[in-house]
Amino acid sequence: CPSSPKHPSTPSEKCGVLNVTKITENGKKLRKNWTSSWTVLQGSSLLFAKGQGASTSWSYYRSGSIPELLLTLLSSWKRSVKPRPAVSYVTAVAKFGSNQSKPEFTVDLRGASVEWASKEKSSKKHVIELKTRQGMELLIQSEIDSVINDWYRALMETINTHAWE
Numbered sequence: 001c002p003s004s005p006k007h008p009s010t011p012s013e014k015c016g017v018l019n020v021t022k023i024t025e026n027g028k029k030l031r032k033n034w035t036s037s038w039t040v041l042q043g044s045s046l047l048f049a050k051g052q053g054a055s056t057s058w059s060y061y062r063s064g065s066i067p068e069l070l071l072t073l074l075s076s077w078k079r080s081v082k083p084r085p086a087v088s089y090v091t092a093v094a095k096f097g098s099n100q101s102k103p104e105f106t107v108d109l110r111g112a113s114v115e116w117a118s119k120e121k122s123s124k125k126h127v128i129e130l131k132t133r134q135g136m137e138l139l140i141q142s143e144i145d146s147v148i149n150d151w152y153r154a155l156m157e158t159i160n161t162h163a164w165e
């Protein structure tokens with residue numbers, strides 16, 4: 001993961017694209033709104049980035065995979081009617097880069113709990129239920145089981161490390 005814009009010296013511990021929805025906030029039930037979001041685990045915080053979460057190019061940019069970024073930009077350039085690759089690349093990087101500093105919301109993992117969600121909570125496969133001390137409940141999902149298993153492990157570790165803070 002690239003370093004955080006707020007704490008440039010601290011490397012992120014884990015990042016990637018996940019599907020997420022809040023189901024409860026301040027103890028109040030919310031209507032589900034599944035969105036694909038760039039997710040960063042940093043210290044005892046879990047950050048969900050605003051917009052562009054599902055953008056493959058941006059994900060590659062954020063994870064530092066410039067060859068993949070160039071490939072996705074090249075394929076979208078090939079599909080466009082008036083290709084201007086240099087401009088597209090610069091605009092894309094500027095646009096994606098500006099998103100780095102805008103987390104959609106942050107979850108405090110200190111005192112939180114994590115478990116595999118029951119069938120009643122979601123019909124989707126591989127869903128993690130995360131409950132915070134502040135009364136927020138979230139569902140986190142990935143279609144790729146190795147991805148979600150890694151996140152489960154990372155979240156568990158973080159929660160155990162910061163449980164008594």
Ligand code: I3S
Nearest residue numbers: 021031032033034120121122123124127139
């Ligand atoms: O648990 P729910 O309320 O049945 O969740 C589903 C709904 O939120 C549904 O949208 P509507 O608000 O239009 O009913 C979503 O499209 C589904 O994805 C939700 O369920 P899953 O099982 O995918 O978490």
